[in-house]
Amino acid sequence: MLLFSNAKINLGLRVIEKRPDKYHNIETIMVPVGLSDLLEFTEQSHRKIDFINTGIQVNCTESENLVIKAYHLLKKDFQIPGIKIHLHKFIPPGAGLGGGSSNAAFMLKGLNDYFKLELEPSGLEHYAGMLGSDCPVFIKNKPCLAEGKGEKLSPVTLPAGLFMMLLYPGFPVSTLDAYQGIIPGKETPPLPDIMAMDPLCWKDILHNHFEDTIFSRYPAIREIKNALYNQGALFASMTGSGSSVYGLFSSKPSLSKELTEIKIWEGEISG
Numbered sequence: 001m002l003l004f005s006n007a008k009i010n011l012g013l014r015v016i017e018k019r020p021d022k023y024h025n026i027e028t029i030m031v032p033v034g035l036s037d038l039l040e041f042t043e044q045s046h047r048k049i050d051f052i053n054t055g056i057q058v059n060c061t062e063s064e065n066l067v068i069k070a071y072h073l074l075k076k077d078f079q080i081p082g083i084k085i086h087l088h089k090f091i092p093p094g095a096g097l098g099g100g101s102s103n104a105a106f107m108l109k110g111l112n113d114y115f116k117l118e119l120e121p122s123g124l125e126h127y128a129g130m131l132g133s134d135c136p137v138f139i140k141n142k143p144c145l146a147e148g149k150g151e152k153l154s155p156v157t158l159p160a161g162l163f164m165m166l167l168y169p170g171f172p173v174s175t176l177d178a179y180q181g182i183i184p185g186k187e188t189p190p191l192p193d194i195m196a197m198d199p200l201c202w203k204d205i206l207h208n209h210f211e212d213t214i215f216s217r218y219p220a221i222r223e224i225k226n227a228l229y230n231q232g233a234l235f236a237s238m239t240g241s242g243s244s245v246y247g248l249f250s251s252k253p254s255l256s257k258e259l260t261e262i263k264i265w266e267g268e269i270s271g
Contacts (some may be wrong), residue, residue, distance in 0.1 A: 001114045004036040005106040007097035007265075008137065009166070009239040009246050011158075012191050013208040015184045023133070023149050024184065029156055029191050030098075030137045030146050035166060035265035037099060038088040039067070039106055041114075047082040056089040058100075066104035066131055073127055074108065078117050092264070094172020096240025098138070104131045105138030125153075145191055156192050158270060159199055163249045165228065166265040169220050171243060178241035181213030199234040199248055206235065214242045221245060227259055 011029040018024055037055075044050070049071055051062070062068055067087060074080060085107075091099030105128050112119045119127075121139055128135035133150035144153040187207065194206050215222035221243055228236035228247030236247040244264070247253075255263065 003039040005102045006036040012206045015209045040086045050084040070104040070107040095244040101134035173242035175241045202235040
């Protein structure tokens with residue numbers, strides 16, 4: 001089975017408070033985008049799992065690999081044979097795009113479909129939540145307001161006709177490091193209300209709380225955001241805890257040479 005495991009961006013990201021379990025409560029709107037990894041698995045006669053990674057390399061141990069963890073999570077509850085997995089990565093890790101979470105969620109969905117496990121979407125979201133806070137949104141794979149640790153999802157409608165440019169500066173950012181500089185706090189207006197406004201208004205009211213910390217450590221990311229505004233973006237922001245930055249435009253722009261060289265995806269977003 002061949003799966004196209006897509007990335008996401010965050011429209012706004014508010015870190016509300018630290019939880020007793022040492023995680024954080026957040027508010028953000030997660031939006032699927034078309035940049036995708038290729039994830040393929042085939043059944044094999046022996047019961048072990050084989051994993052091949054091409055393209056961008058996943059630098060983690062097998063026990064940390066979310067794709068493999070997704071397989072073992074379902075195998076505990078269902079009779080699933082061994083499989084051979086081939087992951088070809090285009091989504092850079094540590095870029096705020098949720099690539100690993102997407103891979104895990106699509107593996108769950110793929111195994112459910114291929115082996116006819118008959119799990120409903122709510123059941124898949126439950127398993128996805130056991131793998132990571134960003135994983136459940138890729139089960140729905142539609143624009144959602146994410147609350148709690150990111151696992152409490154509700155649908156949201158985006159303005160129509162937005163064209164996005166997604167840029168990657170060429171280096172990752174550690175989510176753990178990003179959280180160390182965060183000062184949690186509540187903001188208004190509610191994110192769904194902002195989505196009903198003209199995107200020209202978003203610059204002053206739609207914030208990613210990680211930007212101050214990350215921009216001070218990595219000025220090149222701030223420069224990309226500013227350059228997108230200089231190119232006519234209605235709204236520009238870092239996604240997740242970085243390092244990727246996107247710009248939203250009313251139509252496809254002609255980017256400067258410097259930005260074109262680091263562009264990794266372009267296309268319309270809707271919801």
